[in-house]
Amino acid sequence: MSQTALRIGMLGGTFDPIHLGHLRSAVELYEALSLDRLHMIPAQQPPLRGRPQVSAKQRLALLTAGIGDTPGLIADDRELRRDGPSYSADTLAELRSEVGDKARLVMAIGYDAFLRLAQWHQPERLFELAHLVVIARPGYGYPLPAPLRELVEHRRVDSIETLMQQPCGGYLPLELPSLMAISATYVRECLEAGKSVRYLLPDPVERAIEQGGLYRQCE
Structure with missing residues (x-):
C-alpha cells in the first residue's frame, strides 16, 4: 500500500x-519526500507570532506569484477562509478529510518552530493526523526541551522510507541540500529602507511588491 x-x-x-529560501525549501521537500503535491498555506493569524505587516490577501497573492508554474507546489488559501487563529491541527484535519485515511500526510516545519511545538494548540493531535518533518539546520541538535522530548522522542524514525510506511504518527528530522539563510525579517528591513531585494525574492514577487508599494516605511 505504501507504494x-x-x-x-x-x-x-x-x-x-x-x-x-521558502521556495527552494519547498521544492527540495517535494522532491526528497516524493510528494504528489505540497500545499503552501499562509496563516491568517499565527497564534504564536505578531500580526503580519500586509493583509492575508496580499500575502497569498505574493505566494501565488512566487510559485508560478512550479510543479507540485500549491498556494492554498484555506486558513485565510477561516476566522480566528490558524491552528495547524484544524488545517491537517481538513486535509486528512480530503485525502482519505490511507494517504501519507506530512506537515513540514522549521527547527525554530519545532522547538515551540509543545506550546502549540493540541500538539498530540498533529500526530494523529500527520507525520512531522522538521527541516533541520546544520549545527542545531539535541538536547530538546523536556516537554518537546516527551512529545516526539518515541515517534522518531530515521528514514523517509520508514516514515512513509504509515499514514501518520512519525517524526523525522531532515536536512535539505541548500538551506538558504534568507529571513523574511531581513527582506522587510531591506524594503523599508529602500534597499535592493534582488536575488532574495523571485522576480514576480519583487515586481508585485514594488507595484503595490508593500512593506514601505510609512511617512
Whole structure:
C-alpha cells in the first residue's frame, strides 16, 4: 500500500513575504519526500507570532506569484477562509478529510518552530493526523526541551522510507541540500529602507511588491 498511497505535504507560514529560501525549501521537500503535491498555506493569524505587516490577501497573492508554474507546489488559501487563529491541527484535519485515511500526510516545519511545538494548540493531535518533518539546520541538535522530548522522542524514525510506511504518527528530522539563510525579517528591513531585494525574492514577487508599494516605511 505504501507504494501507491498519495503523499501530501503541508508547509505553513506567514510568508511575509514569500522569498527564495521558502521556495527552494519547498521544492527540495517535494522532491526528497516524493510528494504528489505540497500545499503552501499562509496563516491568517499565527497564534504564536505578531500580526503580519500586509493583509492575508496580499500575502497569498505574493505566494501565488512566487510559485508560478512550479510543479507540485500549491498556494492554498484555506486558513485565510477561516476566522480566528490558524491552528495547524484544524488545517491537517481538513486535509486528512480530503485525502482519505490511507494517504501519507506530512506537515513540514522549521527547527525554530519545532522547538515551540509543545506550546502549540493540541500538539498530540498533529500526530494523529500527520507525520512531522522538521527541516533541520546544520549545527542545531539535541538536547530538546523536556516537554518537546516527551512529545516526539518515541515517534522518531530515521528514514523517509520508514516514515512513509504509515499514514501518520512519525517524526523525522531532515536536512535539505541548500538551506538558504534568507529571513523574511531581513527582506522587510531591506524594503523599508529602500534597499535592493534582488536575488532574495523571485522576480514576480519583487515586481508585485514594488507595484503595490508593500512593506514601505510609512511617512
